[in-house]
Amino acid sequence: MDSQIRSLHNKLVSKQISCTNLVKEKLALLKPNTHNTVNSLLDETAINLAKKVDEKIANGEPIGLLEGIPFGIKDVYMVEGTYTTASSTLLKNYKSAYTATAIKKLLDAGAIPLVKENCDSFGHGSSSENTIFGAVKNAKNPELVGGGSSGGSAVNVAKNFTVFSIGGDTGGSVRQPAGYNSIYGLKPTYGRISRYGLMAYASSTDCVGPIAKSIEDIRIVLNVMSGKDVKDQTTYASSKIEQNAILNAENIKTVGYFKNFVDSKAIDENIKKDFLSTIENIKAKGIEVKALDFFEADTLVSTYYTLAMAETASNLSRLDGTNYGNRIDADNLKESYSITRSENLSEETKRRIVGGNQVLSQGFSDEIYLKGLALRDQISQNFENDFNEVDIIISPVTPMAPPKIGDSLKDPLAMYLSDAYTVGFSLGQLPTLTVPNGTETGLQITAAKNNDELVLKFANFLKDIL
Structure with a gap:
């Protein structure tokens, strides 16, 4: 099974390469920042850690599978002593006082952090253009967006600047950029990985997500x-996913897809054509494929953004310059809060905070916010019913190909609608994996809650038939 992690591990153990040279090579690729993927390099830390790995190998000591493997971190994760900016003016000088649980587990396993990666400010965007560090450029075509909000993480993996990266997925922020850059990106079941130390956007859907070039590397990082x-x-205790468990898909008998996604006028004709061709390939392998009914895309987007904006308005209320961020003093405390947030937050972040406060305000919360919660329950119930009929659901990742840099900023509504096929699975808190097959922007594979293993299993099956 393909795995950069295993390949590099074997080369390190056999002394074909040194960890120090491996890290220096990756840092040399990142330093020019050709695709605006780098917010800050962790070069000194990375090289010091690499030298320790080389010492262990020289002394004949065993090393773990992830030990010495270079990786990237989306700049919304706390890593003690590093800048954690969320690609925002407000936090551009903020240094983490502690390390996020998910990142600490990787560090404890010996993985070497290279870079804090560019992203949409506070995760607010679908293109990685809402950032003070410059728009992330697509790995395949630098005139196009890298996707968002984990655009820097996806592009770094696609360009081989990092072996894997850790993104964050709220409504598609790992899956969509993975699709735009033709790599793998997983949103695991909500709660499988701790969110402690991940800067909160919408707490009820935020997920830590690995991005890599192979299913096996996704599995390895997910387990850790x-x-x-x-x-x-x-969070909850979860079983380790064994390598052998994802090699055989014989127990997958039925696959579903949402016919309204495919019949939508918004979907690009080439993406639709390729998706329907994928369905025929699956049928040819003796698997039953069922067309399923689901909520319309605009309902999903409206429900998601109603709840996400409400949660981000609440979560970001602490960022007023008093305890965190770049404070701007005015004549009184209230004006200081106002000018600090007005001057330091991006237009997109302010748009989402204002929208969130609106739907939570008296006179609107019953009509809008509570209705959004009720719709979320209906969406979750719809998924439960679907997974009584099918083992797996597949869908396009996006209705359209990645736009040119600049286009999304002109039309925020179009940016929101680019999430039409990802946000439903976030609301359902389901495990969903983008694979770089099936359409121009890949496919999503989704299973019922806690069935992350099944998602990886079907991804291996698709890799062999597409």
Whole structure:
């Protein structure tokens, strides 16, 4: 099974390469920042850690599978002593006082952090253009967006600047850029990986997500980060996914897809054509394929953004320059809060905070916010019913190909609608994987809650038939 992690591990153990040289090579690729993927390099830390790995190997000591493997971190994760800016003016000088649980588990396993990666400010965007560090450029065509909000993480993996990267997925922020850059990106079941130390956007859908070039590397990284965390009460104990368990898809008998996604006028004709061709390939392998009914895309987008904006308005209320961020003093405390947030937050972030406060305000919360919660329950119930009929659901990742840099900023509504095929699975808190097959922007594979193993299993099956 393809795996950069295993390949590099074997080369390190056999002394074909040194960890120090490997890290220096990756840092040399990142330093020019050709695709605006780098917010800050962790070069000194990375090289010091690499030297320790080389010493262990020289002394004949065993090393773990992830030990010495270079990786990237989306710049919304706390890593003690590093700048954690969320690609925002407000936090451009903020240094983390602690390390996120998911990242600490990787560090404990010996993985070497190279870079804090560019993203949409506070995760607010679908293109990685809403950032003070410059728009992330697509790995395949630098005139196009890298996707968002984990655009820097996806492009770094696609360009081989990092072996894997850790993104964050709220409504598609790992899956969509993975699709735009033709790599793998996983949103695991909500709660499988601790969110402690991940800067909160919408807490009820935020997920830590690995991005890599192979299913096996996704599996390896997922296993290391998973597990119960006393610092995150939404987490749960999960079983390790074994390599042999995802090699045989014989127990997958039925696959579903949402016919309204495919019949939508918004979908690009080439993406639709390729998706329907994928369905025929699956049928040819003796698997039953069922067309399923689901909520219309505009309902999904409206429900998601109603709830996400409400949560981000609440989560970001602490960022007023008092305890965190770049404070701007005015004549009184209230004006200081106002000017600090007005001057330091992006237009997109302000748009989402204003929208969130609106739907939570008296006179609107019953009519809008509570209705959004009720719709979310209906969406979750719809998924439960679907997974009584099918084992797996597949869908396009996006209705359209990646736009040119600049186009999304002119039309925020179009940017929101680019999430039409990802946000439903976030609301359902389901495990969903983008694979770089099936359409120009890949396919999504989704299973019922806690069935992350099944998602990886079907991804291996698709890799062999597409």
